[in-house]
Amino acid sequence: MSQKGGRPLNGEDKKILIIGLGQIGYSNAEYMKKLGLRVDGYDIMEKAVQRALAAGVIQNQATNFKNYDYYIICISTHNPDNMFVPYLDGLFEVARKLSEEGTPGALVGIDSTITKGTSRKVMEILKHRLHVVHVPHRFYINEIEEHGVRQMRVVGGCEPCCVNEAVHFYHDMLEIPLHSVNPVEIAELTKVVENSHRYMEIAFAEELKMVCDNINIDFDELRKAINTKWNTKILEAKEGIGGHCLPKDSQMFLDFSKNAVQHSLLEAAKMIDYRYRAHIGRSPEISPYATVNKGNNDRDKVALYLPFEVISSLKKEFNIGEVEMQSLVAALINKIIKDHPHEM
Incomplete structure (x- = not known):
């Protein structure tokens, strides 16, 4: 098993939770599963969970956020009643649940599209007990080989330690090329x-x-x-x-x-x-x-x-x-x- 900084790169011993199993979450889970990683899924829509389970892209349906090493937030950020309207309440609800149940020191990667200031608000909710980064998802379903999950991504973190954790997960474990930016607001925009x-x-x-x-x-x-x-x-x-x-x-x-x-x-x-x-x-x-x-x-x-x-x-x-x-x-x-x- 290859090592970097004393940590295994393949992540076989780590538990990953995908939060939100729409197109973004499903594609992430499918990609990670192909790498041999342990991926569970969480979604408020039972239909989305059952689809992911039936396809074998997740191992289990999570009922809570306890005992995971990586949390990847992929929920929709538009209003359920009007896709023209941005809606972040669901994301902040997830952050509050992570504050109560999330593993201290774990990585929270926000793949969902968010607006300026959102990452730091999530960090405040978590009181920096977990690392928070924003890695805006890029995915084109008609060209998965070239523009699937594994393509150049932008990463920004609330603190340097957050970025370090993100590089280990997204780059070292998932083999995704990264363009690192500072401050995190650049990634958000x-x-x-x-x-x-x-x-x-x-x-x-x-x-x-x-x-x-x-x-x-x-x-x-x-x-x-x-x-x-x-x-x-x-x-x-x-x-x-x-x-x-x-x-x-x-x-x-x-x-x-x-x-x-x-x-x-x-x-x-x-x-x-x-x-x-x-x-x-x-x-x-x-x-x-x-x-x-x-x-x-x-x-x-x-x-x-x-x-x-x-x-x-x-x-x-x-x-x-x-x-x-x-x-x-x-x-x-x-x-x-x-x-x-x-x-x-």
């Missing part, structure tokens, strides 16, 4: 910015498709011609931007950047996607423009949904920017809650 950038790339293709349709130009032929240039790649324009990641992750970016910049390319991209859906005859999916928290957790948020056409018109009418507009809408929500507390 990585996935959010990656998917926000992708969102804008798709939105540009949608805008170009609408332009081509309106001036009677073949979009596909124009796209092929443009893409002959070595440093340019216009994407396809399909059925609008959906899925579990891009809408939610781009909203995370807008949420934390709204007080940093007055105008946003990403906001414009969301408007383009809204218009494109109408252009191709699909019902536009409207994300919440502003939210107000009337309680102590994400489920207590009240959201106001406005089509981007309305937002743009109001900004122009009142000659205000994005920050002022969001403040105005938030004030409106607060007034509605105050005037009609029992109806919200």
Whole structure:
């Protein structure tokens, strides 16, 4: 058995718990199982657990978080009722359960997409009894060999000791190449910015498709011609931007950047996607423009949904920017809650 720093590299004597057995958790468990590691699974959805058990990617269904060496959090971070809305309450509930039952000194790897400040909040909940790192998951199901679990990943930790534990687990044991960053907030922003950038790339293709349709130009032929240039790649324009990641992750970016910049390319991209859906005859999916928290957790948020056409018109009418507009809408929500507390 190979050694590094006195520790076995293959991890056969270690117990791993995958928390959340959706696509991210399932793919992680499947990969680790192929390496011969001992992997158990935990999910609040019994169906997800039974699927993993039936496929043999996990050994056992965990009923608690006791006696594990590695905890890999792979739960969804979008609102159960609306995938456009980021939702971190479930992750913090897992952190509180780990605080009570987790093994002191164990590693907590957050693979789920999170926003800035989340890792340190988890560390606070755990009181640094466990090591906390963020290693945003990268996975493309159609190209598993090249872009499966084993591909270059970014890692950031709340403390240097956390990063050391992460390197031993992800790099030495799982054989995943790592790009280490400091502070951990850089790792947190990585996935959010990656998917926000992708969102804008798709939105540009949608805008170009609408332009081509309106001036009677073949979009596909124009796209092929443009893409002959070595440093340019216009994407396809399909059925609008959906899925579990891009809408939610781009909203995370807008949420934390709204007080940093007055105008946003990403906001414009969301408007383009809204218009494109109408252009191709699909019902536009409207994300919440502003939210107000009337309680102590994400489920207590009240959201106001406005089509981007309305937002743009109001900004122009009142000659205000994005920050002022969001403040105005938030004030409106607060007034509605105050005037009609029992109806919200």
